[in-house]
Amino acid sequence: MTNYKDYGVIWDVDGTLLDSGELHFDSWVRLAGDLNKPFTRDDFRATFGRRNPEIIRSLFGEHYSEQEVADLGFQKEEYYRAAARSGLSLLPGVRELLANLHTAGFKQAIGSSAPRQNIELLMELTGIESYFEAIVGSEDTQRGKPDPQVFQVAAEKLGLDPDRCLVMEDAVAGVEAATAAGMASIAVTFVGHHLDNDLIIAGAKRVVKSLEDVQVDTIVELLKIND
Ligand SMILES: [Mg+2]
Incomplete structure (x- = not known):
């Protein structure tokens, strides 16, 4: 089995990992x-x-x-x-995908405009801390999405080049930030604040209704790992 340790997946939090x-x-x-x-x-x-x-x-x-x-x-x-x-849960498919990517060897990071304390609390409450090697929050950046800084800092923390990272997002500004960073992205519309077409125009390589529709193979394909 290929080990994907030279590749990374960077996750937005709100609307992607969970709906807060x-x-x-x-x-x-x-x-x-x-x-x-x-x-x-x-x-x-x-x-x-x-x-x-x-x-x-x-x-x-x-x-x-x-x-x-x-x-x-x-x-x-x-x-x-x-x-x-007082109550919070992960969106459908998230826990499985995090675990499967982790098992396959992918490095994973959080790239969010939320304060670090919030991110750490959410990770602790949902029990997903062990899947992540880096967290980038509002304290780590000066410019919000659609500026690419948050994802650039996350890739740096993972020690990976941008073209080896894929971003999981739900928002147009976040997809634009990924595109500007030179990273492929998957947009999830489960929470549904954004239209499929706008996400595609922003540069999303794939738009899915739920992360139940995304497998490790989907990410391998979009990162062109075996090409
Ligand atoms: Mg979001």
Whole structure:
């Protein structure tokens, strides 16, 4: 059996490994409530996946100091972590694919715009820590997706060239980031915030409804490992 240790799979978290969208929505509503501001579904759709400081300034005002913005972002994540502790599960097919890739020898990393503390908590709550050799969170990057930085840093941490890494994503901005990094990507539409066609235009090599439809062989094929 081929050992795939010279190849990597880099995972987005929200919408790909799990659906924490509702937990994020609820935690933004709580934070907005603290500030006596509204936070609607439209606000959520318009800002999901962006970094907290950008969201806070665009929704709650430009007048906050950097420290205030950092404190508000921390409070929002505290609300989020409290909600996550009360219930969270992986999306269909995720656990099997992580385990099968690990057994086959692939290196795996997280490439997310979420704070590291959240990522570690989610991994611990779902019992998947042992499958990953690197975690890249918001502290490790200066620019959010669609900038390729998050995936470039993840590949560096794995010690792999970009063309030996494949990205698992659910969002157009994330697929664009993978494409800009020179990496193949698979887009999953289970949570369904993005249209198949937009994901393909962004550069996704394959769009699937669920990760139950992705096998180790799919990734071997897309990375052109045996060509
Ligand atoms: Mg995502």
